Amino acid sequence: MNTNKNEAEKLPEDVELLLPWHAAGTLSRRDAARVEAALANDNELASRYEMVREELGEAIRLNETLGAPSARAMQDLFAKIDAEPARKPKASFNLGAWLTDFVTGFQPRTLAYGATAAALAIVLQAGILAGVFVKDGSVGFSTVSITTNAENALVAVRFNPQASAADLNQFLSDNKASIVGGPDSAGSFKLRLADRSLSDSELSAVLKRMSASPVVGFAAKAN
Amino acid sequence: MSANPATSDEILIGRIANGDRLAMQVLFARHHVRVFRFTLRLVRNEATAEDLISEVFLDVWRQAGKFEGRSAVSTWLLSIARFKALSVLRRKPEHELDEETAEAIEDTSDTPDVTLEKKQQADVIRKCLSGLSADHREIVDLVYYHEKSVEEVAEIVGIPEATVKTRMFYARKKLAELLKAQGIERGWP
Numbered sequence: 001m002n003t004n005k006n007e008a009e010k011l012p013e014d015v016e017l018l019l020p021w022h023a024a025g026t027l028s029r030r031d032a033a034r035v036e037a038a039l040a041n042d043n044e045l046a047s048r049y050e051m052v053r054e055e056l057g058e059a060i061r062l063n064e065t066l067g068a069p070s071a072r073a074m075q076d077l078f079a080k081i082d083a084e085p086a087r088k089p090k091a092s093f094n095l096g097a098w099l100t101d102f103v104t105g106f107q108p109r110t111l112a113y114g115a116t117a118a119a120l121a122i123v124l125q126a127g128i129l130a131g132v133f134v135k136d137g138s139v140g141f142s143t144v145s146i147t148t149n150a151e152n153a154l155v156a157v158r159f160n161p162q163a164s165a166a167d168l169n170q171f172l173s174d175n176k177a178s179i180v181g182g183p184d185s186a187g188s189f190k191l192r193l194a195d196r197s198l199s200d201s202e203l204s205a206v207l208k209r210m211s212a213s214p215v216v217g218f219a220a221k222a223n
Numbered sequence: 224m225s226a227n228p229a230t231s232d233e234i235l236i237g238r239i240a241n242g243d244r245l246a247m248q249v250l251f252a253r254h255h256v257r258v259f260r261f262t263l264r265l266v267r268n269e270a271t272a273e274d275l276i277s278e279v280f281l282d283v284w285r286q287a288g289k290f291e292g293r294s295a296v297s298t299w300l301l302s303i304a305r306f307k308a309l310s311v312l313r314r315k316p317e318h319e320l321d322e323e324t325a326e327a328i329e330d331t332s333d334t335p336d337v338t339l340e341k342k343q344q345a346d347v348i349r350k351c352l353s354g355l356s357a358d359h360r361e362i363v364d365l366v367y368y369h370e371k372s373v374e375e376v377a378e379i380v381g382i383p384e385a386t387v388k389t390r391m392f393y394a395r396k397k398l399a400e401l402l403k404a405q406g407i408e409r410g411w412p
Contacts, residue, residue, distance in 0.1 A: 017388040018373075026366075026371065026373075063368040069259040069272065073273045074248075077281060086242075087242035
């Protein structure tokens with residue numbers, strides 16, 4: 001009982017520690033929601049938050065009065081760079097950088113990370129499939145395509161922009177899904193869930209599970 | 224269409240790693256003012272801060288190929304800047320830095336007496352922010368001005384995340400004490 005009471009007493013303290021980051025907008029969505037809830041229920045905390053906001057504003061103003069460096073800084077930098085030994089461009093192809101470069105040219109900026117990671121997942125999956133074909137000794141022309149157009153086996157998913165490539169791989173693995181298309185103009189990817197047609201209840205359960213994942217922003221049955 | 228700044232920073236770093244001077248110019252133009260201000264608040268001398276930012280970006284030029292993207296480029300830049308600023312501070316006598324303080328930090332208030340007469344709380348807050356210790360100034364700037372998360376501050380300063388939160392709390396508490404000494408009672412702590 002005492003432990004619970006102590007923990008209950010500690011909670012506002014922790015929330016109070018987070019006020020500066022809440023004011024600056026750099027908290028995670030979960031922490032921000034926690035602080036918002038505490039502010040709504042605690043007038044004292046809310047008045048302290050106003051102090052934080054005041055400090056934030058003045059800290060920004062103070063820093064903005066510091067001016068900027070003269071052109072000398074840039075001249076010095078490039079004089080030093082010129083004095084550096086000539087550098088050979090890297091021979092290896094940076095796939096991640098290329099994909100990021102490529103995808104950001106087409107996607108809204110908020111989708112850049114998610115789309116890049118998803119595109120990377122497609123390439124990795126394609127690589128694995130190609131590897132399987134080679135291992136099996138398949139020869140001639142092969143097309144990696146949706147071999148099963150079973151009804152209820154395809155879903156459209158828009159990934160959370162903050163999701164990393166590792167998050168996406170884990171998500172695909174957990175759901176035994178593979179990316180077979182996308183992104184479309186809305187940033188959605190088409191995922192294949194199984195090689196057989198799923199019942200409506202099965203599909204509904206999968207979509208519910210996917211929608212609850214922090215990796216996913218939106219999931220629906222694919223058209 | 225504009226790209227996500229964090230993403231395009233990483234693209235620039237990739238190009239810089241391949242010796243692209245134009246990418247270096249873009250990255251410098253994008254970040255040098257903030258790096259300068261962060262450094263200036265630490266070393267409190269404009270000429271030294273200017274010298275340091277060219278050193279910071281030269282490190283970026285040299286180390287770009289090793290950047291793994293585990294943190295934002297801006298966080299990486301501030302980490303390098305902090306390391307270089309602290310190296311300078313270790314070499315410089317303390318009294319020299321103190322003498323330079325008044326030159327480096329623009330004091331937007333008048334004399335303390337006039338400030339009190341004017342009751343301009345904002346001016347006094349800025350003056351008190353300048354009066355914080357180096358550790359407290361640093362964390363306040365990183366959180367409020369450079370918009371760094373708890374995790375990013377921990378990475379830049381090299382302290383645990385829990386310490387980041389408590390240091391910020393104590394910085395604010397010290398600020399409140401300085402304000403109180405200037406006649407501004409905010410009822411906290």
